[in-house]
Amino acid sequence: MKQFLSAQDVQDIPSLIQSALEYKANPWKDEMLGKHKKLGCLFMNPSMRTRLSTQVAAQQLGMETVIFNVGHEGWALExxxxxxxxxxNVEHVKDAAPILGHYFDILAVRTFPGLKDRSADYSEHIIHQFIHYAGIPVISLESATLHPLQSLADLITVHEAIAQHTLAxxxxxxxxxxxxxKPLPQCVANSFAQWVNAWGAADFVITHPKGYELEPSFTNGATISHDQDAALKDADFIYVKNWSAYEDYGTMPGHGGEWMLxxxxxxxxxxxxxxxxxxxRRNVELSDEILDSSNSLVTKQAGNRVWAAQAVIASMLKASNK
Amino acid sequence: MKQFLSAQDVQDIPSLIQSALEYKANPWKDEMLGKHKKLGCLFMNPSMRTRLSTQVAAQQLGMETVIFNVGHEGWALExxxxxxxxxxNVEHVKDAAPILGHYFDILAVRTFPGLKDRSADYSEHIIHQFIHYAGIPVISLESATLHPLQSLADLITVHEAIAQHTLAxxxxxxxxxxxxxKPLPQCVANSFAQWVNAWGAADFVITHPKGYELEPSFTNGATISHDQDAALKDADFIYVKNWSAYEDYGTMPGHGGEWMLxxxxxxxxxxxxxxxxxxxRRNVELSDEILDSSNSLVTKQAGNRVWAAQAVIASMLKASNK
Amino acid sequence: MKQFLSAQDVQDIPSLIQSALEYKANPWKDEMLGKHKKLGCLFMNPSMRTRLSTQVAAQQLGMETVIFNVGHEGWALExxxxxxxxxxNVEHVKDAAPILGHYFDILAVRTFPGLKDRSADYSEHIIHQFIHYAGIPVISLESATLHPLQSLADLITVHEAIAQHTLAxxxxxxxxxxxxxKPLPQCVANSFAQWVNAWGAADFVITHPKGYELEPSFTNGATISHDQDAALKDADFIYVKNWSAYEDYGTMPGHGGEWMLxxxxxxxxxxxxxxxxxxxRRNVELSDEILDSSNSLVTKQAGNRVWAAQAVIASMLKASNK
Known part of the structure; x- marks a missing residue:
């Protein structure tokens, strides 16, 4: 794997899930794989799970990790x-990225959309500039429109729950x-839709108020419904997430009715x-009663972020060793 | 040791001091103890000595350390x-802490009091929430009312000075x-009082202006005096520290007279x-002449922060290996 | 080497360049040299290349590195x-620096000039205070008037280009x-002048508008010209850099004419x-056409920052092992 921005960068999703579960069972089994290899992590935006899980994953592969908070420890990029x-803007990505390619073996980048100019955000200009100019494998730690490490962790969690609860x-x-x-990016929703569709092993329904349609290339394959109650009927997994409008880009059209789960x-x-x-946001997106119940998988999902990151980094290290 | 928030979490203070001195004599003697173990350090407030000494101590035990500046690299917690x-507030501690428990083997947390709501601060709600929801051993890197790693380093320093100067x-x-x-927390004063009382090997006097009485459960066992000159007579050790009022909580009542040492x-x-x-604050709390004299132990105290942290982390690692 | 602030701290520049090139050929050849040694990096100002390359260099020598963003993760120093x-200002360098000397084996410090009080900036008071009070070897990661790791990397790059292009x-x-x-420090220009003069192996010309004269002790040995076109004639290497005025300190006198390369x-x-x-600043200091051409060495220079830092740190480690 040369880049990890999207489900389309993965040849075989089930085998990547399998690799993650093997690391979960035995975190240090490849602790020499990353010896003398360096992971640079650039954060252009805040992050907790992604930041911490990526560091833990890299450590378990024996890599050195260097964290850089752009615009905070450094300066704004053009x-x-x-x-x-x-x-x-103090420095152009054309000048910064090649140097990161000199210093590191793999580059991981976190960036958010501006939510003002849809075509700019959906071009994924920023992360593509890093890929173009860094010349080393790049991992998205969330980009303008997708969040692939999250989606991989989500599928790992679904996979485990199917086995554990003997679901269909x-x-x-x-x-x-x-x-x-407040208006949030569409990344997590786009990405989850893309991965579930690519995985192909689910009956997949997306429900949202009118005005919140997602970009079709990500959702194609799913049934779209504006009737939340009907959509939730017989659901085995319910993924809850806010996003702002894609059509009237970055706005929050009135949604009518009760949508909090x-x-x-x-x-x-x-x-x-x-x-x-x-x-x-407790009691805004989801009620306490659900989050605090045994039906909630949210902590497991977040825990699985480590294994998702470890499988992806390991796949890149193995490819570069060939 | 499952948590380190207070002197009450330590069964045997002299033996913890002894353990610290052994690490001071031989920093790397347990460099395999923390192999494959991860320490997560969460800073909700600024820190220099605590931040640096904790990292150094963990490195010397062979642990991987991950630093996270909450609300700065991440976001504000509820x-x-x-x-x-x-x-x-973007995320509830109920959701954040269990994940930290997944990622790390030991969690270290730094938080300060708000100095507005005394009962909230003295309930130690924040650090107890982390303990409750993280499910792994937690070390206080200073909390709302106590600073136990500082106090342990202080007692190590007293112990060394007694031996070196053949004091009583x-x-x-x-x-x-x-x-x-400006108004400061009572943490260091509370904590020093608590530890000296728990240690029990000193004639202990606390002196302050009227209005600056500390919470009695920490000071019980000490003689309290409002006459600084009388208190200082024959003192072997003089611990200098500002704190704001506990009674008229968080205020700075007029203190009259000269209190700068x-x-x-x-x-x-x-x-x-x-x-x-x-x-x-030089020449506000203490004069230059004292700080720059050979009577000052302040650099030794700060140096001993490493060994205090190392003894505490090692004790937790050993307990978890059992 | 006990300190690395200036070309004057280096006995033999060609052999330091040679050492750097050996690390470039074999980055991990001394990976045990820094075992159990700790590098503390204090950043009082933003940094990207310096921050990242120093960490990578230290890792390749097997050192533990601790990063501290002063006044950001900690507080302002007096x-x-x-x-x-x-x-x-919350803490005096007199109190902070000795503690850093306790925690680390080598201290690296980044600080900028205020550009208001020339004699204060040119006294290099801040970094000298760290040296005086820390009591361990100190590396400048850029100081008020010089940037020696940059200059060493620059000479490494010149050295390589001479060999590669069979230049004179x-x-x-x-x-x-x-x-x-905006007004920038004179550090990089001062430092490059100082190193090229100390190296002595070049025909060295400095060109700038009137009013931008640099401090003579750094430039002595170079030909100074206000005619950029004449200066550039027959140049093998053209180092482009902005700086603010030294005479009318920290100002930006009108420069007349076209100075952008x-x-x-x-x-x-x-x-x-x-x-x-x-x-x-692309298209302000230098045109895109130059930066994007094969004549540009800027990425090589930045890449060589790793080897410069590694040679300097290694030299200090070897000196301290004697």
Whole structure:
């Protein structure tokens, strides 16, 4: 694997899940694989699970990790080609990225969308610039439109729950929009939809209020519904997530009705396991009663972030050793 | 040891001091003890000595350390049970802490009091929430009301000075309030009082202006005096520290008279060794002449922070290996 | 080597360059040299290349590295002797530095000039205070007036280019001032001048507008010219850098004419290789066309920062092992 930005970068999702579960069973089995290899992690935005799980994963592979908080420990980057840099951006990615390629063996980058210019965000210009100019394998720690390490961890969690609860091998998975206090990126929802569709082993339904349609290339393959109650019926897995509008980009159209998930809402599900990528706004997106119940998988998902990252990094290290 | 928040978590203070001194003599003697173990350090507040000494101590035990500056590299946490999270706090400790318990073997947390709501601060709600939800051993890197790694380092320093200067085995230790430019927590004073009382091997006097009484459960066992000059007479150790009022919580009542320690003030002491946890406001809390004299133990105290942390972490690692 | 602040701290520049090139050929050849040794890196200012390359270099020598962002993870330091510390500075370097000397084996410090008080900046008071009070070897990661790791990397790059392009063994090196949007320190220019002069193996010309004269003790030995076009004629190496005025300290006197380097400007050079320390303001200091051409050495320079740092740290470790 030369880059990990999307489900499309993965040839065989089930075998990547399998690799992650092997690391979960035996975290240090490849502790010499990353010897003398260096992972550079660039954070252009805040992060907790991604930041910590990636470091832990790299340590377990014997890699050295260097963390860099761009614009905080360093300075703001310019991404516009041909810019006359007389403003506040101090360095061009054209100059910064090749150096990171000199210093590190793998580069991991976290960046968010601006949520103002849809075509700019959906071009994934920023992370592609890093890939283009760094010249080393790049891992997305969340980009403008996708969050692939989260989605891989999500599928690992689904896979485990199917085995543990002897659920149908083709479960019903529902991605449901949830309310929030401010406009959020579509990344997690896009990415989850993309991975579930690529995985192909689920009956997949997406439910959201009108105006919150996601970009079709990610959702193609899923059933879309504006009726949350109908969507949740018989669900085995319920993935809860807020996102802002893709059409009227970055806005929060009125959603009408009750969309926050609570116990009453999931009564008609098939004892549905509830998922969320975290951080979650309690009693806004999801009720305490669900999050604190045994049906919640959120801590398991977050725990699985380590194994997802470890499988991806290991795959890159193995490819580069060939 | 499952938690280290207070002197009450330590069964045998002299043997913990002894363990620290053994690491001081031979820093790397247990460098395999922490192999494959991970220490997560969460800083909700600034820190220098604690931050650096904890990392050095963990390295010397062969542990991997991951640093996380909450609200700075990540985001603000919510600690209120049942909160409807529609404000500025992005994640509940209920959701964050269990994940830290998945990622790390030991969690170390730094948090400060708000100095507005005494009962909230003195409930130690924040660090107890981490303990409750993380499910792994927790070390306080200073909490709302106590600073146990500092106090352990202080006692190590006293222990060494007694041996080096052949002082009385039951020395006179005076904790004196000092002026400051802004209201500070009571943590260091509470904690020093608690540890000296628990240690029990000193004649212990606390002196401060009226209005600066500390919480009695920490000071019980000490003689309290409002006459600094009388208190300092014959003192072997003089611990200088500012704190804000406990009674009229978080305020700075007028203190009258001269409370800044200088050479004249300590003339009647028994060639008293002067201590301070640092950072110190020179010529506000303490004069340059004292800090720059051979009577000052402040650098030794700070140096001993490494060995205090190493003894505590090692004790937790050994307990978890059983 | 006990300190690395300046070319004057280096006995034999060619042999230090040689040592760096040996690490470049074999990064891990001394991976046991730093075992059980700790490098503390204090950043009082932002940094990217210096921060990352120093960590990578230390890792390759087997050292443990601890990063501390002063005033960001910690608090503001006081450097004035005898200060009554009733302002915003929380800790005196007199108290902080000795502790760093306890925790680490080598201390690396990054600090910038204030650009307001020339004699204060040029006294290098801050880094000298660290040296004085820390009591361990100190490496400058850029100080108020010099940037020695950058200059060493620059000479390594020149050395490589001479060999690769079979240039004259005594090349013509031109340091040219460039425009910028805000007043910058003189560090990189001072330091490059100092190192090229100390190295002695070049025909060295400095060109800048009137009013931008550098401090003579650094530039003595170079030809100074206000005619950029004449200076660039037959140049083998062209080092481009902005700096603010030394005379009318910290200001940006009007420079008249065109000083931004572009292809037309370097037509009369000897196919001059273009250098810059980065970060660079594209199309303000230098045109895209130059930076994106094969004549640009900027990425090589930045890559060589690792080997410069590794040679310096190794030299200190070897000295301390004697």
């Amino acid at each position: 991404f516009e080609d041909g810019a006359t840099m007389n403003g506040t 091998s083709k479960p019903k998975i529902v991605l449901t929009w949830a309310p929030h206090v 609570n116990n009453k809402k999931i009564e008609q599900s098939n004892n549905g396991k509830v998922m969320h990528c975290l951080p979650v | 600690f209120e049970d049942g909160a409807t999270m529609n404000g500025t 085995s039951k020395p006179k230790i005076v904790l004196t309030w000092a002026p400051h430019v 200088n050479n004249k003030k300590i003339e009647q002491s028994n060639n008293g060794k002067v201590m301070h946890c640092l950072p110190v | 450097f004035e002797d005898g200060a009554t510390m009733n302002g915003t 063994s005594k090349p013509k090196i031109v340091l040219t001032w460039a425009p910028h949007v 572009n292809n037309k400007k370097i037509e009369q050079s000897n196919n001059g290789k273009v250098m810059h320390c980065l970060p660079v």
